């Protein structure tokens with residue numbers, strides 16, 4: 001056996017190894033010499049990522065005077081500013097809790113009113129009360145200089161909706177700050193939605209006013225309280241989260257005899273979800289609702305005695321599309337990092353299945369825009385699921401019904417692997433593995449209202465030495481889920497131990513014929529092959545994709561890709577463009593793009609170029625020693641230091 005220490009020192013070819021001090025000294029020297037070159041060439045004005053970016057005089061005055069206003073071009077400052085702030089995240093996300101929470105607020109000042117940006121004929125609704133600027137000239141004088149000459153939105157789509165507020169606006173501003181439009185290009189994109197699953201204002205209003213009706217959920221939830229002849233989902237312990245904010249039960253409008261939540265007098269009955277925003281049912285919905293209506297007629301004819309949740313589920317299951325997922329490469333749901341621009345990158349490298357970031361069901365039910373943003377789907381995501389988190393059958397079932405009628409997805413996944421305290425303590429995530437009753441009610445309930453397959457993501461268990469997955473999996477299958485993904489670690493373990501693939505293999509057998517995807521520690525095609533040999537139906541890759549998104553190509557082509565630093569830089573450029581497209585090319589969008597890029601770089605820097613390794617492949621749990629890359633960019637990309645990442649260009 002080779003000792004761990006020996007192993008580590010031989011991981012990289014000797015000639016690339018260096019010490020921490022030498023590594024940082026090299027980068028520092030490089031940085032200084034580059035800064036000097038820049039000064040001599042006097043290119044600072046053109047330099048988008050320079051820390052001492054020149055600002056227009058009006059802006060500079062404010063910078064000097066105001067302590068709140070920060071230079072918009074400096075992400076270094078944004079990071080530092082945010083590091084000082086208390087962590088005010090509404091919920092801890094993923095494993096990456098120590099990352100700075102960045103919520104820049106300086107762009108609130110000197111913002112241009114939407115009425116001006118949109119160039120709408122109507123006057124600003126808020127009149128003299130409006131806190132935003134209405135004079136474009138005044139706005140432009142205070143606006144920091146552009147970050148580049150080319151606007152990706154204008155270049156790609158022929159129109160930049162951010163107009164004068166775009167940080168690349170000179171690419172599309174004409175006389176008097178008129179926003180130039182390339183009509184030909186605009187036409188090419190007409191009628192081709194790039195991103196789906198947006199929350200309409202109208203639905204948001206209905207959700208906020210609790211004017212959305214959840215017929216199917218109500219039917220299911222009504223049965224939960226009754227004794228059930230089959231299964232044990234219906235019982236007295238069917239407690240729910242009715243007390244949770246933002247929830248209502250619309251059954252009252254249908255003459256509910258059970259006295260659940262009666263609408264206050266004068267309150268209109270909520271509209272039914274099956275009716276589209278415009279009041280007409282789209283084709284797919286017509287098909288589905290008529291099919292369901294027939295099915296329920298059938299059930300009233302044939303069923304003797306009370307309709308149980310089991311009956312409802314059977315009706316739905318027979319209509320469900322099958323999830324064709326065997327042998328596919330599944331990019332894991334990844335809070336924060338698994339954003340739409342990142343998923344586009346992974347799709348290009350060969351990921352087959354993608355999933356939105358975990359969304360909290362109660363937030364979706366309240367119509368929170370930020371939560372709905374997690375459901376967005378790029379048109380290149382051809383096998384796409386959304387992941388939900390929740391602890392109670394009522395909210396989870398309603399949420400599933402809501403999404404079933406309003407967004408396009410191929411499956412819905414329940415996150416029963418989430419380890420974070422905030423979720424766990426409320427009984428959600430991993431905690432559901434120990435709450436069999438609630439777990440069953442959630443799976444059956446969601447399944448009964450969904451037309452698409454329902455999948456469940458679990459861990460080995462909660463405690464390190466107490467495996468639960470093998471007990472839970474046959475139940476999940478019986479309750480009607482279409483697939484399970486098993487992350488081979490317990491909640492307690494987090495990432496401290498290697499994933500237990502022997503146990504995953506055992507569980508895959510138990511799950512059959514229900515497909516089981518294995519998840520944990522895959523960073524190379526060899527890892528992927530070993531994983532597939534355990535008998536799983538497919539594999540899910542999380543950190544491996546964050547560290548090297550081209551892993552999907554490597555697995556499909558069964559090779560190691562000794563990718564160059566320039567090729568890696570191109571990936572970052574693509575991410576930037578996708579980010580500006582997704583989050584916007586105004587200051588807010590630019591900062592979001594930066595924030596998410598920095599989050600991602602904290603993983604990307606862990607990649608060790610294949611050409612530098614003594615033995616291939618790199619292992620996910622190996623801590624790389626300090627090493628020098630084959631060029632400056634490669635070394636920069638290996639740094640763990642945020643200050644170095646922002647020099648990548």
Ligand SMILES: Cc1cc2nc3c(=O)[nH]c(=O)nc-3n(C[C@H](O)[C@H](O)[C@H](O)COP(=O)(O)O)c2cc1C
Nearest residue numbers: 094095332333334335358487520521522541542543
């Ligand atoms: C940054 C980050 C965010 C994550 N977010 C989620 C999430 O939203 N939902 C989820 O089910 N798992 C999440 N996970 C867990 C992964 O999906 C995966 O189960 C885990 O990382 C193990 O796979 P790996 O060894 O390939 O990384 C997250 C993991 C990371 C590193």
Ligand SMILES: [Zn+2]
Nearest residue numbers: 113124130132
């Ligand atoms: Zn205004």
Ligand SMILES: [Zn+2]
Nearest residue numbers: 151160166585
């Ligand atoms: Zn633009």
